[in-house]
Amino acid sequence: MKITVIGTGYVGLVNGAGLADLGNEVTCLDIDDEKISQLNAGKIPIYEPELESVVKKNKKNGRLKFTTNSKEAIEQSSIIYICVGTPTSGNDKSADMSYIFSAAKDIGTYINDYKIIINKSTVPVGTADQVKRIIKENQTNDSEFVVVSCPEFLKEGTAVNDFRNPDRIVIGVDDKKAKEILTELYKPFETLNKPILFCNVRSAEMIKYASNAMLATRISFMNELSALCEKLNADVKMVSKGMGLDSRIGSKFLQAGLGYGGSCFPKDARALVHMMRENECSSGILEAVDSANERQKTRALPKIKKLIDDLEGKTICILGLAFKPETDDIREAPSLVLINQLVKEGAKVTAYDPVASENIKKAIKYDNLKITNDPYSAADGSHGIILVTEWNEFKELDYKRIQKSMKTACFVDCRNLLDPEEMRKMGFIYSSIGRP
Ligand SMILES: NC(=O)c1ccc[n+]([C@@H]2O[C@H](COP(=O)([O-])OP(=O)(O)OC[C@H]3O[C@@H](n4cnc5c(N)ncnc54)[C@H](O)[C@@H]3O)[C@@H](O)[C@H]2O)c1
Structure with a gap:
């Protein structure tokens, strides 16, 4: 089938590449010129295991394309996924719907024949009706269309595998013809015995x-x-x-x-x-x-202060900056809260993350914050370590070497990743979360 995916972020890129891998002709559309240029140059703008090979393979065989041209991308496809962001907006903390509405406006402007609009972004219940209204308001012809809801459940870090092996697929559709087309589109998953739950649009949005x-x-x-x-x-x-x-x-x-x-x-x-x-x-x-x-995000500070009472001028090493392992995503990451707290206390912060460093450098700048390329130099000469993200590689570090390189070997393990007894045997003053 001919598919356009609007929004080429974590969800859009994974779905676009995955749908192309299933044999569909997919165009990924984004308003971010830089992102699309990178993808056209063969670079993947996010860190997501296995994604690069799927994108490269399907780009090479011509089933996966990237563009910023809304008109072309919308006109050529009969199925259009909306995968744009829905961040928190303003004081009332509701979902910011501006990206969804702008995508709907583009669809309305360029719709030229029957299309199924699939909303994959996480949106408030009732959004499909609003998208439908906006498309209609902007339409200059009488092309028919249906808006359905197919929420995304992938997890960053295992997104490609989650696309291929979902626990379930939820499709909210109130129209018979659209249901038949979507049953065909998702047939490969049915053959793999993956449960597909059809329900009405509003229930899917709520699920x-x-x-x-x-x-x-x-x-x-x-x-x-x-x-x-x-x-x-x-x-x-x-x-x-x-x-x-x-x-x-x-x-x-x-x-x-x-x-x-x-x-x-x-x-x-x-x-x-x-x-x-x-x-x-x-x-x-x-x-x-x-x-x-x-x-909870503020609980690391009192723990390190219990081990080092005055943080002024002390060096604290943070291991892990991403909000969870296997991703470079730092949105709402606890590390951001902790860095701010430590800097306020007058501490110098050294930090290491396997893939999220560049994003942290873009997000916060402090004279007292140094991001290193390896965990050993981050820990070297520090007074304490706070382990924030449970990357697997942190299980395997040479903690004896680290302990020797520190000024005082205080360690707060905020993910309960390490064995308290072993750490104490190595000479660490070790504390963790919820353990005696
Ligand atoms: N990231 C996840 O793990 C995840 C999982 C499930 C659901 N979701 C939901 O999926 C949605 C997308 O999340 P994400 O993490 O992929 O977001 P993202 O910020 O990584 O990507 C969104 C993309 O949409 C693009 N965009 C915005 N407006 C556009 C427009 N009008 N036309 C074309 N492109 C446009 C942006 O430039 C950006 O590249 C959100 O609603 C989110 O809640 C995310």
Whole structure:
């Protein structure tokens, strides 16, 4: 099928490349000239494992193209995905819909025959109706079209694999013909026995917010519990293991840490709160989830201050800057909060991340912040280390070497990645989250 994907970010690029890999002819459209030039030059603007090879392969065989030309991209395809951003907007913390509405306006302006518009961005319930209205308002002909909702559930860091092996595909569609075409488009997944849930458009829009809000709730619940574990000498890692063995609960998203970040959970939880308030429904649970998360992001500072009481002039090394491992995404990352706190305390910060350094350099600039190219030079001469992102490579570091290179070997492991006993045996003054 001929497909256009509007918005070539984490979701759009992965879906565009994945759909091309399934044999479709895909054009990825973006308003960001630099991004499109990079992609046309064979460079991948984001870090996402396995993505480069899928993009290269399908670009080479002519099934995947990149453009900034909205007219051409919209006219030539019968299926159009909207994958633009929906960040938090203004004081009411609702979803900023301006990118969606601008994409809808472009579709309306250039629509030339029957098209299915698939909204993949995470959007408030009722958005499909608004997109439909905007397309109609801008249309200069009577081409028919249908707006459906197909929310995205991929995880950054495993996005390509998630595209190929989704837990489920949710398609919200209220139109028979569009349902038949989409059944055909998603047939490869049906043959792989991946569940496809058809429902009405509004339920699909709600499923996405509800799923992210539930995952965020689990994380905040464990983070609050971790503080109690510390007071009562229980081990949150064991608590989470014991809970997860219950098949009604399951083990995923039960790890205490430094709070969730990224471009989804924080903004989606807030947008759902906004939707609840707007519809005069109680939003207490989710409001608490959000504020517990904001509190959690500040918990590393008191922990390092317990080990080093005056941070003025001291060097603190941060291991991990991305909001989670296997991504370069730093949106709402706990590391940003921590760096600001440490700099305010007068500390010098050295930091290392396998892939997110460039994004951090663009986002914050402090004279007292130095980003290094390897973990050993970040730790060298420091008074304390705070492990913020649980990259696998941090499990394998030569901590004996690191311990020897530090001025004082204080260590706060905010992801409970390392073994407390081993770390203490090596001479670290070690503290973690929710463990005795
Ligand atoms: N990143 C994730 O892990 C993830 C997972 C599931 C769902 N989502 C949702 O998917 C949506 C996209 O997220 P993302 O992380 O890919 O965003 P992103 O910021 O990485 O990419 C969005 C892209 O859209 C482009 N864009 C904006 N307006 C445009 C327009 N009018 N025409 C063409 N291009 C336009 C931007 O230039 C940018 O390249 C969001 O609603 C997000 O909540 C994201």
